[in-house]
Amino acid sequence: MDFNNLLIETAAGVATLTVNRPQALNALNGEVLTELAAAFYQLEYDPAVKAVVLTGAGEKAFVAGADIKEMAAMNSYEGHQFALKGQHCMMAMEKMRTPVIAAVNGFALGGGLELALGCDFIYASEKAKLGFPEVTLGIMPGFGGTQNLARLIGKNRANELIFTGKMVTADKALAWGIVNELFPPEELLPKAQEAAAAIAGVGTLGVAYAKNAIANGLNMTKEDGFRYEASLFGVLFATADQKEGMAAFVEKRKAVFTGK
Template sequence: MEFKNLLIETADGVATLTVNRPQALNALNSEVLTELASAFYQLEYDPAVRVVVLTGAGEKAFVAGADIKEMAAMSSFEGHQFALKGQHCMMAMEKMKTPVIAAVNGFALGGGLELALGCDFIYASEKAKLGFPEVTLGIIPGFGGTQNLARLIGKNRANELIFTGRMIAADKAQAWGIVNEVFAPEELLVKAKETAAAIAGVGPLGVTYAKNAIANGLNMGKEDGFRYEASLFGVLFGTADQKEGMGAFVEKRKAVFTGK
């Protein structure tokens, strides 16, 4: 499928998905959100893809936010529908069996930060700036930002970032636990792809089930989470990947996983 606002390149199990609207700092309008949801579905079911690296075109922005020009004239009903559309896109990514790494190369503001938070983890450039400026526009984050940020870094810090509308630098975002690692701009994609390649080289079913266990376990009590983890652990013992992985270990050879 061809996309107007996205670029997809795939090599060695790693797909690089680039939001490609540099003239608009990669802002998310309705068209881009629709394309992203379609791309997540396409990549999830592409047998050649085991990991996705998500980034933005150009040097200035990952995604600078939702498209304010489109939002400015919206009615209350239209705003509600736009939020639901954005949330659908984020949930489509979060529910992917395929891990997604955000490579934040510049501004990740509003909807852009929400997009990054929907990824499994975030790497950032030293030049990256992150924040939720929605209150400066008289609104709030609408693509899941209030929920994902508070769950990630706690209520108090989420309150501070969202209530003030301020941007924070990549190093502070790392200290707060939003960003995993910070790299020089020229190293960002290289490092993200290195990590993606490491993930692509292990058992894909193990990675998928681990992602599932972590995401769903966070919404359970601890004992229920333990039981859920044990059930998934057991299911994996019925897979060819488990037989291959443990057989390769015993035989002192490299495992060749098929995702079955």
């Protein structure tokens, strides 16, 4: 599929997906959301892709938010449908078996922060700024931000960030546990790609099942989560990757995983 607002480059099992609207600070309009959902499905079923790095074009923004010019003319029904469209896009990414790493290279605001929170983890530039400014526009986060942020950093800090509409520095985002690690701007994308390459080099099914166990276990009691983990652990022993991985360990050689 050809995209008007996205770039995809794949090398050695790692796909770098770039939101490419630098003239609009990579803002998310309806077309971009449609393209992102399609790209996530495409990458999910591309056998050459083992991990994804998601970033924004230019030096100023990862994604500066949803497109306010487009939203300004919406009525209540249209606003509801726009939120559902954004949530569909986020869920398409979150449900991918393929891990996605956000490389936040600048502003990640509103829908942009929601997009980053939908990734499996976040690396950020030391110059990045993150926040939910929706309340300053008379609205609230609508692409899953109220749910994902509270689950990630707890209710009180999520309340503070969302209710005040303030931006936080990369350092504070790191301290609060929103991002995993900070890098100088010029090192961010290579470091994210390096992490993705490490993921691409291990058992694809093991990673996919672990992602499934973590995501679904958060919605279970701890005891049920343990049971679910054990069931997935057992299923992996019926795979070629498990046989190859353990044989390679015993034989002291590098495993060659096939995702089967």
